[in-house]
Amino acid sequence: DAKTTQPTSMDCAEGRAANLPCNHSTISGNEYVYWYRQIHSQGPQYIIHGLKNNETNEMASLIITEDRKSSTLILPHATLRDTAVYYCIVRSPGGSQGNLIFGKGTKLSVKP
């Protein structure tokens, strides 16, 4: 699976858009980009995933560059409850799931 690189931490003002970047320069053609987040002491929560087209759901938007070497998770109007560690994971679909590797992620702090 392709490795990902994320900033260790980011701050965002409440009500503003939070843009979390992820680099995955070694991504292969059949690998998807997945985003999860983990609010303190809770289990990780799935947010969104995509292959090459931009995706949007009720939680966030995912923008994937045309060369697929990087992506950005956008929380359009961040709230204090969005303070969490955000994980970007690249993985091929289907098959038996050995290691869905959660790295150290980006610690997002939303400030009033």
Next chain:
Amino acid sequence: NAGVTQTPKFRVLKTGQSMTLLCAQDMNHEYMYWYRQDPGMGLRLIHYSVGEGTTAKGEVPDGYNVSRLKKQNFLLGLESAAPSQTSVYFCASSPSFWGRRLSGANVLTFGAGSRLTVL
């Protein structure tokens, strides 16, 4: 729907004691997983299962055993607990695919976690 339920939420053990963590999911998911998370580290996969009656080792399987006798349940056992097994344990499940999207197998639903302390 309850999603993924883990029991117990908290447990304190003495070294050498045994215990079982229970994970139950009501989403008819094929795949189930046990992870552990230690301070400053990411999630590490202990064991996983791709279907009823099947299990496989993950990244850190030593000292743990698992069983999946029913599709909805995945049990994690510690036969002789050690202080190094003090951790927060998360269970998760996922479908083998998601509607028409094969990518759904990587869409995991996690439980709330079980905090285990071994003295």
